[in-house]
Amino acid sequence: MDKALIDGLIEIIGKDAVVADETRLMSYESDALAMYHEKADLVILPADTAETAACMKLIASFGVPIVPRGAGTGLTGGARPIEGGVVVATSRMRQVFEVNPTDGFARTGAGLVNVDLTHACEDHGLFYAPDPSSQRACTIGGNVANNSGGPHGFKYGSTTQHILGLVIVLPDGEVLDLSEPRVDPEGVDLVGLFVGSEGTFGIATEVTVKLVPTPEVVETLLAVYTGGEGLSKACDTVSEIIRVGLEPSAIEILDTLTIAAVEDSVFAAGYPRDASAVLLMEVEGTPTEVQGTSGDIMKLAKTFGATELRSAQTDAERAMLWAGRKGAFGAMGRIAPDLYVADAVVPRTKLREMVRTTVAIAEKYQLKLATVFHAGDGNLHPNICYDRRDKEETRRVVAAGAEILEACVAAGGSLTGEHGIGLEKLAEIGLLFSEQDLQAMGRVRRAWDPDLRMNPGKALPLRACVELGDKPKSSVEA
Amino acid sequence: MHMSTPFEQQYRGATRDGSQDELPVASPKTEDETRELLRFAAEDGLKVLPRGCGTSLGLEEPRRRADFVIDTTQLAGVIAFEPSDGTVTALAGTTMASLAELAAGSGRRLCPDLAHTKSTLGGAIASGRTGEDRLRYGPMRDQVLGLRAMLSADISSKSGGRLVKNVAGYDLHRAHCGGRGQYGLIVEATLRLHPALPKELHLMRRFDSLEAAIDSGNQILSTPCRPLSIRVWHNDDETSLQVHLGGREDVVSAEVLLLESKLGDLQETTSRPLPQTQIRLDGPISRTIDAAHWVEVIRKKAGASHLIADLGIASVCLATTPTSHGGSCQQASIAALPARPKGTDLFGATQPGTSPSAAIVALQSRVATGLDPLGIFSR
Incomplete structure (x- = not known):
């Protein structure tokens, strides 16, 4: 990194907001997709818009790539550099x-x-x-x-x-x-x-x-499914909830491996350990609305094979049920040191079929799969627990992840429901969009960033952004 | 160039200054015919104005150079209807009314609920139409899950998909929503469907003043009720508040009791259609400003026959008389504003000193060029 650039940035935002030493830079090597990591040349932490603008102007004069970063919790490698550059972290802008x-x-x-x-x-x-x-x-x-x-x-x-x-x-x-x-x-x-x-x-x-x-009343429901078909029954319950037009505010499914990990962790929520799946739902609104909708959902869950139905009786119980869901990814650290979180979306009528497909793919590659997902939106999160120090296992994780995405797209789904394409899914984006579609997106990208210095190699294959005869500033090819 | 799609009609489009444009209209029946028209435009350097059924263009379009109109009403038909998944995909010329009917037949609701029965899917998206149900279901752009547009004879672009949740690729469809056909010709789109409402009810109460009606409407916004709309109707003879409720029967009954406890007795009424000739202004009823005062000023200065304010979504319709042209009415409305109210939209472009910055205009222009690289579409 050019010393003049570092000095210039220090002059704008102060020494404490410029991270240049090797040890501190390690914190910014990856986001929550730890499989991919790359050292940044420099990290800066501007405090506000004016500092960010001054820094970006200076960085532009050096032609250096920029990688924006929030808290680094992303799951697709989007907030890490590919070939160096300056990471601009917004974490001081907490106003x-x-x-x-x-x-x-x-x-x-x-x-x-x-x-x-x-x-x-x-x-x-x-x-x-x-x-x-x-x-x-x-x-x-x-x-x-x-x-x-x-x-x-x-x-x-x-x-x-x-x-x-x-x-x-x-x-x-x-x-x-x-x-x-x-x-x-x-x-x-x-x-x-x-x-x-x-x-x-x-x-x-x-x-x-x-x-x-804030809703007047909130009711949190847990439907428990047991036996070999429990996960499928939970999926069918969700498809039926959507089909009949019931409107809870959240519908989440956790499978048996996820339940075990959660219950063994600090996020223990009281999910039954013998369950093959639980359906965690929330209903919000007026007292009349919540009572009616919750009642209908409970009846439907029972019809579709739920063996136990619970409603959180206190705020503490409600918070505990949600802590288990929201802490599930962290709890999976008990299964293996690393986690690959897929983020595919499928039509909500195909939940059962696609969950089975993901289980079969994990079995084929001999991988541990813990599934927890936004079932109401058809947004699957098949999570593969693995150890990235094991190169052979990591290779199987990448192959299984790609196969899961391909299967979901083939079923009319998408590569991502909420995590983005990032670095991870660039190779698969062609499954969804034609070259013309990608080129249209590329032209819009260039309208914002003519030099292609913003987060190069993410979201869109570089070839889609490059006009014939152009030479991109970044040499990174996705 | 021989054209398989003849220019059969003349489109008489009103412009904001009250004059009329006469443009030839072609109505392609297929995508191939549409491509041929776009090729013709590119080769001859002509500007194209896409049009659905034309319910918005006359009143909402500023004067912009156009050489011919492509009418999309014949590019119609449902491509995919998945009621259990809550999505419908159709060609741009399909009417919103037919899609709404299709959805209702399977226990679904199409949003926005548009007043005009001829509105097409493509036209509704391009004009960013606001439905009567926006307070609950949000703007048109929230309903569009994916879209395919023709950018020229040889270039098309797709974004989004046929899923209720999907963040793959850039959301180019956001540019086409409300883009008034300036960045491409919408060919097909996928909309989100909502569960049908088992019970709907329209309630009405008359008021002595606009202030009282707006205050009462704003009170409803502070309750747990979730109406589809809270609408104030105002003219020289009458001021009334109309509330559209919908949902489970027991929920609607409970909401009626709650509203009556706040507002007194409410009369059950029927849905009141908007006048055919109306223009919409966004923003003036933000609750942080004295809405009642200046919307009355606008109504009188603009010569509108009456005013319909949708509370909670900051939108006002001015119904114009046959002699009061929409464009001039809108200009008069804007000119009547003493200052730009906070949170407004349309006014920003026209009020001195409140125009978007040069940087914003430049970026918008670059993005527009990116979307329409051959410069075919009228802007």
Whole structure:
């Protein structure tokens, strides 16, 4: 890394906000997909939009690639460098600038941790709905980059439906102030395009989000399934809930290996250890609404083979049931040191079939599969537990992951429901989009980042962004 | 160039300044015919204005250069209907009303619920139409799960998919939603379907003043009720508040009791259709500003026959009289504003000093060029 660039950045944001020593840089080698790691040349932690803009302008003058990063909880390798470059982390931008309870929005710094936003507005009877499992660590800016979902996305939708405005720093340091909450976009919907662009368009430094009213009543339900067909029965229950039009706010499935890992961990939720699957659901609304919908769901679960039905009786019990779900990925550390989290989506009518397919693929490759997923959205998370120090096992994990994705796409599904393409799924994106589709996306990418310095090698194969005869700044080919 | 799709009609499009444009119209029946038209446009340097059934263009389009219209109404048909999965995919010319009927037949609800029965899928997306049910179900862009557009004779682009959750690739469909056909011709799209509502009810109460009606409507927003719409109707003779409830029968009954405890007796009524000639302004009823005062100013200065305000989604429709043209009415409305209210949209582009920054305009232009690399579509 050019010393003049490092000195310039120190001058802008101070020495403490520039990470250059080898030991500290190791923290930024990967995101939560530890399978892939690469050292950054430099990490900077600007405190606000102005510092970010000044740094980006300077970095642009050196032609160095930039990798935006929130909390690094992403699961596709999107927040790690490929061939060096500067990682721009937003984790110091934790401000809550405004909570407007009357019109139901808030403006925050991009580095604010997701759950802290809800804490900041709960006194007003409002909350921020997208709730990724990593919500105690992940940042709002990271959620914007990946269009993150979460268990309650079934009712409330993904991040894009909750973003009203952004302040964006472009690769050359120019600041776009699109922070004013708008009913509908004017001209090209730049905010809508930016959400889910995985750090390839610029860096969001401030975010205006929609807040939703805290529901009057919340009921958390657990349906337990046992026996060899338990997981299939849980899937069938979900498909039926969707078919008949019941509207819980969340529908999650955990399989037997996940239950065992959770119950052995600090996230123990009281899930029955002998269950082959549990269906964790939440119903929100008025007392009448919750009572009616919960009753219908319970009846339906029983009809579809649930052997035990529970409703959380206290807030503590409810919190415990959810702690098990949200801590499930962490708990899997008890099964193996590493975890590969697939993020495929399938039509909700094909849950049973596709869950069986993923189990068969894991068996074929002799891998341990722990499944926990957003069943209501058809968003599967087949999690392969493995040890990355075992090269042969790692090779099988990668092969199984690709096969699972291919099977899901073949069934009418998608490669990702909430984690993004990142680095991990670049090879498979052609399963979903034609070369023309990718080139159209590539042209839009170049409109934001003409030099292709933003998060190179992520989200879109580089060939899709390069016009004939162009020579990209980054030599990285996906 | 020989064209298999003749230019058979003349499109008479009203522009914002009140003048009329007359443009030749071609109505392709197939995608191949559409491609041929786009090739013709590219070869001759002509600008294309895509059109659905034309329910929005006249009132909402600013004057922009166009050489001919491609009418998509014959590119119609359902491609995939998955009621159990909650999705429907159709060609752009399919009417929203026919899709709504299809969905209802399988216990599903199509959103937005549009007033105009002829609105097409492509047109509704391109114009970013707001439905009466937006308060509960969100804007049009939240319903679009995926989309395929023709960018030229040889270039098309697809984004999203036929799934309720999917973040693969860039959301290019967000540019086409509300993009008014400036960045491509929408060929097909997939919409999310919602569960049908077992019970729907329209309730109404008259008020003596606009302020009182808006205040009461805003009170509803602070309750646990989740109406599909809270709508204020206002003209010289009448001011009323209309609330559209929907859901399980027991839930709707409980909501009625709650609303009556807040607002007093409510009359059951029928759905009241919007006037055919109306324009929509976004933003003026943000609860942080004195909405009642200035919407009245707008109504009078614009010469609108009456005003319909959708509370909670910050939207106002001005119904125009036959002699009051939509475009000039809109301009008069904007000119009547003393200052740009916070959280507004449309006004930003037209109020002095509140235009988007040069950087935003430049980026929008670059993105538009990326989407429409041959510059075929009228902007």
